Amino acid sequence: MAQTDTLLRYRPWRGTARGPLYASTALARASLKLLFRRRIMWGLFALALLVFFFFFYAQYLVVWITNLLATDSVRFAGIPVTVRGITRFFEPLALNGTAHTFGNFIWYQGYVLVIVLALAGSVLVGNDFSHGSLPFFLSKPIGRWHYILGKCLAIGAVINLLTTFPAILLWVEAGLLYDWKSYYLDNFTLLLGIIGYGLVLTLTLSPLTVATAVLVRRTAPMAMIWMGLFVLLPMLSGSLVESVDDTGWRLFDVWNNLYLCGLSCLNADHAMVRPQPQPPYWQAWLATGAVVGACLLYLRKRIQAVEIVS
Amino acid sequence: MGWVSAGLLGLVIMWVTVMVSRGVWDVETQRSRLSDKQYRPSNKQDAKRLLPTSRYRDLGGGGENRPLRAHELPNPLNPTEDALASLVLSVPHAAMQDEGFLKSRKFMKYSRYVVLLVFTGFVLPLFTLTYASGAFGTERESRSLVWLMTRPIPRSGIYLAKYLGTLPWCLAFGLGGFVAVCLAGGDVGREALTRYWPAAAMGTVAFASLFHLIGAIFRRPVVVGLVYVFFFETVVAVLPGSLKLLSLTFYARSLMYNEAVSAGHPGQMLPTMTEAVSSETAWAVLALAPVLITLLGMWLFSRSEYRDDE
């Protein structure tokens, strides 16, 4: 069998390895697959779609009613009904393709997003700790920040899938409902605003998700923290603002801060922001920045603790 | 998980303390909502200001009080009109003298915001969810359920024992949380505690049984439970019609409402609860639901396979 040694020989791979940033994208891809393999994720996605379709059809409905009443007159119990009389029900949602339409949409999408993020945090980060898969990632030639970046990218993708992307679709739809040439030209800044809102959400919520998941790891306490942040704090801060008459209390409401940042990206009139009164935009930006900073500082502290204890 | 719960509870208690110490639910100390930013008297001060004596006094010097509005000006030239105006403007002060009214209003405001909104809408479901679903949820996450399943005990017994085992925790944080929140509320809180504790206890037991079942069925019970609590329970509670009969908190709230009404407090001050069912029905449902849900769970659990490699 003298020939066989010529058949099998080692040929080293001659390519150059790409930088660790590519590893982060690979990590993000793998994380997304992990998340979307779960049925519960699709259930939550369906809930998010429900909100989207409500806005999608309601926006259409408002235009349809307006057009219909321009030609026909509707009488209700003998009284002619004005367009405003009917579309007034939709006014709190501002379904007219303005800054508040997209702001409101993302605000309502937040209810689903919170639960999705609690799930994502425990599946993508908590499981790595509790199932001991962290050493697999960290044994690769990537830094710990690259690991965190990868996870943040995956969470950011989910956030944008639920908020920015459908909001852009609403913007496109609004353009088609009105005169598209003038709408798209006049409201191009709105598109940039939506993207800006998405960016703020991504940059804030991804590190926040990773940080809380690193902190508590399991789904149950993770859900408690998220619900505390996004349900309890708004409840409490809202009632404090009303009773104590200091808008500063509203800055405890993280989701409201993000909403204000988003609306300032969308260049919305501050006096029109619901619920009133609201703190000025700059305070919301400051508070959001503080949250991001705190998360990054916490993560930095955790990263410096070298040992991985599963 | 314990310190997360304690933290959330602490937040609620802090909020209650701030609100109570500022007398937010007390009609006397509440600040009147006048557009004047500089002068914001409490209702009691304002009512006093509207009495004929102080109006006549203010007419002369003005003093530190706000200048009188047109309809508040004394009109000695037209005694009949002046007497009528004085009568009407004295109503607030008369109301302030009615101890029963003041107490009822304070109690009902406290019931509405602290007990019905924050406690039954947030603290109770979230705490019971995390502790009751954790009975099987944490065993599943740490894959240690196999040790119970290999013991020579009936599966339905394991289910029941787990339920009974988590019940003290749920009661400690559910009912214990209720006690803490009430004690933070001063006199009103103590009255709420004596009136509502049976409803809070029944609600805790019923929720615990439901979330224990969810924990035994689903792999991500917390997420399913969150969707149930923050979509089904909250949405259903505000919908008109009989769909709310499917919500467990509705029965707990009905019990509380009936308790408050039977103590002589005006039921209209709890506007969300005007369709409450009778106490007998609520008791029957809250007593039967845990039994039936637990029996169902025992039956389902004794038929299901446990696989840790799912």
Added chain:
Amino acid sequence: MSEESKTDLRRAGVVRPLMNSIVPNEVHVHQGGSRARSPNSVEPLLLFEQVSKWYGSVLALNQVTLELTGGITGLVGANGAGKSTLLRMANGQLKPTLGRVSVRGTDAWDWKARRLVGYCPDIDAFYEDLSGRRFVWTMARLCGYTRAESNRRTEAVLERVGMSGRADRKLRGYSKGMRQRIKLAQALLHDPELLILDEPLSGIDPIGRQELLELFQALAAQGKCLLISSHELEALEKLTNHVVIMARGRIAAVGTLQQIREMLDDHPVSVRIDVDRPREVARLLLGLPEVLAVDVAPKLGAGVEAIVVKARNPKRFFELFGQIAVEHQLNVRQLEPLDESAHAILGYLLGGSGRT
């Protein structure tokens, strides 16, 4: 898919066994002669009757029939062969999709059957915050013993597995070997007739392994029936002569190692040999007494130079073929038994413990 429709499909031949077993479906394992069994008086300790198990569309266990009455039985198979599924069914963790599993006549799913069975799972998850002693004690309490009795039994089993002196640390800090011993201890608590041990030797150092093997032998000498799984035959061979070989969800062979070897000798195997100059090799091979037939142009694909040999007594055949290959400097690229069951068994008999 309902059970009925599965049965129908099988009758119609749609759901075929994944491969041909070389043993008949009826398998009896009698050992430890003291336990003579008369057909009606005592039910067999563990009985699998035509058991199949699907995980969704995956067939994990395929028409397994098995009867265990005593002694030590080794369960051997590659990863994913269905060993753990079989053991979990015996312990009532899983329900068979088709067929029946019973322990002394009681359905294994019934909790009463678990009184007779001690199970040592292959998973490595504990209540990590408990100490080893506390964990075993809790398991004893869950068996229904009083506190005093639980204490007594806990100390007894910890002594037995050699952990009584070091069981007070938290489980979190245990080595793999210590964890295995604790798992074994909890299985012994209620003194069960049948012990089911899933990979009890994995991750244990040689000294510990020897101690455990001695412990198993001692248990068997007490009249207990042990069913031990492993993916290496070599480890089990020191313990028992009696093995069940599993492959792809089926029982490929069962009996003593000698019996299996003899059975294999009588059972001709087809072997694919990828070699240059196939016709010349075929001529050489036909000269061997073991070779029954040679196909020089098998339908294996275009351009593949191979032959398929049908031979008796595979062990002898492989020896002779090796000699021929060296003598004639054959360029053998691949040698593969085509029969899957035979492949598995040969893998274990020749590869795993070829020296015996």
